[in-house]
Amino acid sequence: PDCIEETTYLPEYLAEINAPMPGDTKFYHGAGCDSCRQTGYRGRTAIYEICAINEPLRRLIIQKATGTELKNRASADGMLTLRQDGWRRVLGKMTTVEEVVRVTQADDAIAATE
Numbered sequence: 001p002d003c004i005e006e007t008t009y010l011p012e013y014l015a016e017i018n019a020p021m022p023g024d025t026k027f028y029h030g031a032g033c034d035s036c037r038q039t040g041y042r043g044r045t046a047i048y049e050i051c052a053i054n055e056p057l058r059r060l061i062i063q064k065a066t067g068t069e070l071k072n073r074a075s076a077d078g079m080l081t082l083r084q085d086g087w088r089r090v091l092g093k094m095t096t097v098e099e100v101v102r103v104t105q106a107d108d109a110i111a112a113t114e
Contacts (some may be wrong), residue, residue, distance in 0.1 A: 001036035004028050009097060017101055019087060029096045044095045047085040047103070052077075 007029045014021060030040025051057070060073055066093045075081065080088075086100030 001030040001033055001040065001042040003031040003033035003036060003040065004093065005031050014097075017097070018083075019090075019097060021087070021091070025091065027097060028091070028093050029098075040096075041099070045089055047082050047089060047095075047100075049080065049082045049085065051079045 005028065007027050009027060011020075011023075014056055017063055030036050032038040032040050034113075036042040050080070053061075054077060057070065057073050057077065065073075071081070083100060083104040086095065086104055089095045090100055
C-alpha cells in the first residue's frame with residue numbers, strides 16, 4: 001500500500017518464530033491509509049508449497065513415514081514450505097512477518113504433534 005513504513009522486531013522474537021533473516025534485514029508494514037482502507041494491506045499475495053514426489057519420497061510414503069519425516073525429506077530435496085516462501089515475500093516487501101506467522105501456523109502445529 002501507499003502507507004508502507006519501516007518497522008523493527010526484537011532478535012529474540014525472530015528467533016522464536018524461526019525467521020531466518022539476515023541481521024541487516026529491513027522490515028516493513030502498512031500503517032493504514034485510504035488506499036488500503038486502513039488495514040495496512042492491499043490486494044493479495046499467494047505463498048506456495050509445492051512438493052514434487054520423487055523416488056525417495058515415494059518410498060517414505062509407502063512406509064507410512066510421519067509428516068515430519070516426509071517434510072524433512074522433501075525439504076532436503078529442495079521443497080520450500082509455506083513459511084519459507086512467506087519469508088521470501090517478507091524480504092520482497094510483499095507482506096509482513098505477522099501475516100506469514102498467521103497464515104502458516106500449520107507449520108508449527110505439525111511439529112508440535114510429533
